[in-house]
Amino acid sequence: NLTVKCRRSEYIEPKQPVFNTNSSFIQQDSVGAFTPRVYAGYTIYKGKAALTIEPKAPEFVALDSGAYKVSKEGMMLLQFAPAFGTRQYDWSRKQVFSLSISEIGTLIGLSGSDTCEFFHDPNKGKSDEGKVRKVLKVEPLPDGSGLFFNLSVQNKLLNVDESIYIPISKGEFAVMVSTFNYILPFLLGWHAFVNSIKPEDSVRFNNANVEWSR
Template sequence: MSYPQAYPEPAPAARSNRVYTNFAVYKGGAAMNFKVIKPSWEYRADGALAMKDAGVALLEFAPAQQGSGTAPGERRYDWENKTNIALSPAELGDLIDIIGGGGAGKNIYHDPNKGRAGEGTEGKSLSMNPGTRGVKEVYLNLMHKVRGQPDKKVSVSLSAGEMVVLRRLSEYVIPYLLGFDEIFQYDGGADAGPSDGLGADWARPISNDAAPVAMPTSAPF
């Protein structure tokens, strides 16, 4: 399948197998990006391939710039001042449950420095709550606290259509975040490797059925 090119095709030596994609939600007060970070892999002493870290879904939030206008085409967002949170597959399950009408809201808390120096000095809290006005919607509220700095708080509401898209994306990517696709793709050959590029000459052609890929390659929990 061919794709329209926004830029001239690079020379073979300069090409990359990275693919960038995201699902964006734009609202009057803030915008949100939904991205995917693939799992990482390593070879064990017996030569078997094992997952090192599961993949995550990255939610990025950016506040609207002051004075950027209220009409959709006039809005501008401060992505340089964005904040984010990385959701594990199980936490994505919580999001799917809320979107599907699974009762009361849920809250997810992350300490980016947990188990390291600085533990307890920073925290990210994502609350997910269904609408209360009889309208089918979900509110995502992210609070980012760093000791000695002003708190960052940003909120995005999801419409019925946005909820459907986010739920379908989440359900689709969870098996890939857990690496189950590699059970059927990896044959254990000398040059074989998983979809993050491990292995000598291994490569999988990109198709419409390929797992979604996005960068960055590390999770800012």
């Protein structure tokens, strides 16, 4: 059994409800078509807690050339809410954890009996560094039927010391891995690169490329 440990600080730790719906999210694209914003998630409901996974889009900056590059990689937001009754969950008491690209990779590559632990400090590099400590631990269920996700949050600022556990079946974990594999290139902005490759343009750019490689 292998244990993977990663330490990373989180600069942004969203505090909004599952889906933030405050602002206008209708966008008009360059042909005059509207691209409505769409929310994506996947929620697993269990006896003592619920877990929602939700991708957060990368951010881009425009370069002087008119091209774009990714300025901030996307991430996968995990939200854990405790149950307060049968299939009723208290999202106001939820605890959140943002998986970075390589942490997503660690989960994708996790094999049967592996355990992994991620350590985050949302205030890393700020005056409150060390005051909040989050640990996400993923380990096999004793009966081999899946994995345990355990998020522990120690918040000395709010005097909070909480731990939320949720068992994830092999099938649910396979869904997570499948969606992680799907979304990873998008979190890195590679879909936008791919969309910008067109046979018609390539022909035009060929000469330029030859010039440039000399």
